[in-house]
Amino acid sequence: xxxxxxxxxxxxxxxxxxxxxxxxxxxxxxxxxxxxxxxxxxxxxxxxxxxxxxxxxxxxxxxxxxxxxxxxxxxxxxxxxxxxxxxxxxxxxxxxxxxxxxxxxxxxxxxxxxxxxxxxxxxxxxxxxxxxxxxxxxxxxxxxxxxxxxxxxxxxxxxxxxxxxxxxxxxxxxxxxxxxxxxxxxxxxxxxxxxxxxxxxxxxxxxxxxxxxxxxxxxxxxxxx
Amino acid sequence: xxxxxxxxxxxxxxxxxxxxxxxxxxxxxxxxxxxxxxxxxxxxxxxxxxxxxxxxxxxxxxxxxxxxxxxxxxxxxxxxxxxxxxxxxxxxxxxxxxxxxxxxxxxxxxxxxxxxxxxxxxxxxxxxxxxxxxxxxxxxxxxxxxxxxxxxxxxxxxxxxxxxxxxxxxxxxxxxxxxxxxxxxxxxxxxxxxxxxxxxxxxxxxxxxxxxxxxxxxxxxxxxxxxxxxxxxxxxxxxxxxxxxxxxxxxxxxxxxxxxxxxxxxxxxxxxxxxxxxxxxxxxxxxxxxxxxxxxxxxxxxxxxxxxxxxxxxxxxxxxxxxxxxxxxxxxxxxxxxxxxxxxxxxxxxxxxxxxxxxxxxxxxxxxxxxxxxxxxxxxxxxxxxxxxxxxxxxxxxxxxxxxxxxxxxxxxxxxxxxxxxxx
Numbered sequence: 001x002x003x004x005x006x007x008x009x010x011x012x013x014x015x016x017x018x019x020x021x022x023x024x025x026x027x028x029x030x031x032x033x034x035x036x037x038x039x040x041x042x043x044x045x046x047x048x049x050x051x052x053x054x055x056x057x058x059x060x061x062x063x064x065x066x067x068x069x070x071x072x073x074x075x076x077x078x079x080x081x082x083x084x085x086x087x088x089x090x091x092x093x094x095x096x097x098x099x100x101x102x103x104x105x106x107x108x109x110x111x112x113x114x115x116x117x118x119x120x121x122x123x124x125x126x127x128x129x130x131x132x133x134x135x136x137x138x139x140x141x142x143x144x145x146x147x148x149x150x151x152x153x154x155x156x157x158x159x160x161x162x163x164x165x166x167x168x169x170x171x172x173x174x175x176x177x178x179x180x181x182x183x184x185x186x187x188x189x190x191x192x193x194x195x196x197x198x199x200x201x202x203x204x205x206x207x208x209x210x211x212x213x214x215x216x217x218x219x220x221x222x223x224x225x
Numbered sequence: 226x227x228x229x230x231x232x233x234x235x236x237x238x239x240x241x242x243x244x245x246x247x248x249x250x251x252x253x254x255x256x257x258x259x260x261x262x263x264x265x266x267x268x269x270x271x272x273x274x275x276x277x278x279x280x281x282x283x284x285x286x287x288x289x290x291x292x293x294x295x296x297x298x299x300x301x302x303x304x305x306x307x308x309x310x311x312x313x314x315x316x317x318x319x320x321x322x323x324x325x326x327x328x329x330x331x332x333x334x335x336x337x338x339x340x341x342x343x344x345x346x347x348x349x350x351x352x353x354x355x356x357x358x359x360x361x362x363x364x365x366x367x368x369x370x371x372x373x374x375x376x377x378x379x380x381x382x383x384x385x386x387x388x389x390x391x392x393x394x395x396x397x398x399x400x401x402x403x404x405x406x407x408x409x410x411x412x413x414x415x416x417x418x419x420x421x422x423x424x425x426x427x428x429x430x431x432x433x434x435x436x437x438x439x440x441x442x443x444x445x446x447x448x449x450x451x452x453x454x455x456x457x458x459x460x461x462x463x464x465x466x467x468x469x470x471x472x473x474x475x476x477x478x479x480x481x482x483x484x485x486x487x488x489x490x491x492x493x494x495x496x497x498x499x500x501x502x503x504x505x506x507x508x509x510x511x512x513x514x515x516x517x518x519x520x521x522x523x524x525x526x527x528x529x530x531x532x533x534x535x536x537x538x539x540x541x542x543x544x545x546x547x548x549x550x551x552x553x554x555x556x557x558x559x560x561x562x563x564x565x566x567x568x569x570x571x572x573x574x575x576x577x578x579x580x581x582x583x584x585x586x587x588x589x590x591x592x593x594x595x596x597x598x599x600x601x602x603x604x605x606x607x608x609x610x611x612x613x614x615x616x617x618x619x620x621x622x623x624x625x626x627x628x629x630x631x632x633x634x635x636x637x638x639x640x641x642x643x644x645x646x647x648x649x
Binding site: 012102179218 | 448449451452454455456457458459460462463465466468470472475476478479482483486489524525527528531558
């Protein structure tokens with residue numbers, strides 16, 4: 001899997017790059033409009049992370065060029081502007097997703113995987129790991145081919161951990177993904193703790209071959225057993 | 226007091242003084258003229274009598290005035306020689322008026338065939354008191370008419386003259402710096418008004434520019450912080466993920482991350498607030514608030530369950546609104562979130578939807594809130610933990626209400642907080 005990061009902020013580019021490399025992707029970078037334009041039309045990428053404000057031009061222009069070439073569907077816009085206009089324009093131009101800075105690495109990871117999954121679909125939209133399988137279309141959680149009933153939020157939590165296998169999922173990232181913006185003032189520590197406790201019990205009872213470990217009291221990590 | 230009437234007030238005093246002085250001067254001048262004229266007449270009359278006495282000596286024996294207006298008495302030479310022509314005022318009984326009236330009298334002496342005579346000639350005089358009365362009355366009338374005249378002129382003529390000023394004033398009153406860019410132009414040829422207008426326009430332009438710059442500043446600053454915040458968040462996450470830190474270091478990093486999360490929340494809230502205030506939301510669409518409320522309650526149910534809080538929604542009618550969906554969402558969820566988070570264990574949240582209002586109430590262990598402060602940015606009650614609240618939730622609600630001209634009211638009764646949003 002080949003990914004291009006178009007981002008002019010060097011530090012952010014580095015951080016994204018090292019995160020994606022942990023997932024064993026081939027990662028290339030471009031830090032201005034011209035470099036990005038060149039790379040986009042010479043090579044093929046499975047996923048493109050595109051910053052809108054770039055030196056020498058706008059990311060939206062790049063997107064327009066990509067759309068004309070029929071290559072815009074695997075673009076994730078990463079922008080500091082949470083502006084509805086930009087979002088709509090970006091999505092109209094065929095971008096797959098729109099991520100507002102600052103974001104969590106786990107979130108970016110999940111979005112990238114979603115793009116890769118959608119574009120390399122081989123007839124099914126499932127996440128598999130050892131003896132479990134998560135069917136994203138039918139909302140089914142199977143352990144040893146046995147369905148384990150989950151409610152919507154439990155399903156979301158499983159999905160988030162599974163796409164972030166072996167990666168740090170902070171409590172905040174998890175809360176934002178599952179409960180949306182509503183978390184912003186939660187006494188979320190205890191709340192998330194209690195939710196994870198339930199999930200752990202479910203996983204254990206179902207005999208799934210993974211567990212959710214606590215990481216330094218800031219988040220969790222899904223590891224295979 | 227209106228300028229026009231104030232000027233009248235200022236005018237009324239000098240006008241009064243002027244008319245008074247003028248009346249006095251006029252009176253004496255007129256009296257002088259009257260005396261002059263009467264005295265001339267008396268002088269002429271004197272000559273006529275003296276002439277007549279030369280032809281007709283009976284005249285010399287007319288020692289009383291009676292029906293005529295002169296009297297002659299024989300006097301000694303020495304007396305006669307001491308008499309000079311004297312005009313004097315005196316009183317005489319007038320039959321027609323049946324009272325003593327002032328008369329002008331000329332006293333003189335003449336010689337006739339070696340005899341000396343003293344002659345008194347009279348003429349009826351103006352009645353000074355009547356004259357003064359009349360004049361005073363007329364002066365007062367003049368004063369009243371003048372003032373009324375000025376009042377009328379002020380109100381019809383000057384009003385018209387001052388019209389550009391009042392229009393400008395009206396426009397200034399209506400001017401809202403957050404809505405208008407300039408005030409409508411008013412045609413006028415009057416130099417002072419033109420200068421006033423141009424000074425006003427300059428001031429407005431300047432204020433609007435400053436206001437916009439200030440508005441933009443918050444938004445730009447918040448925007449500019451997004452990328453550095455992303456760098457901090459992501460680098461810290463990667464650092465923790467490496468798993469090579471000692472527990473103590475990891476603990477510190479975790480604390481820094483939590484602080485960064487707070488910074489991110491502040492920044493998001495600030496950005497949202499400045500976006501609302503900069504009116505960047507105008508994707509208004511029809512939506513049913515009932516649906517939105519139920520959806521939000523559904524999303525927040527886990528939190529409520531966790532604190533064993535019961536949420537009850539009571540709706541009588543569908544409440545339809547035209548507003549931005551995202552803002553409607555924020556409005557509803559901020560209020561419900563507050564009701565859940567500032568609640569008791571086993572507390573209650575009641576949501577009541579009427580045809581034009583939404584009321585959200587919750588049980589509370591603290592007393593009533595200070596309504597004058599709850600909408601202030603970064604205001605938190607002492608008991609609210611700073612780490613858990615941005616202090617921007619209610620200011621955002623307030624800003625949304627202001628944007629759409631909704632009314633928001635706070636109340637407290639029976640140990641419950643009530644927030645009511647009234648839609649127009």
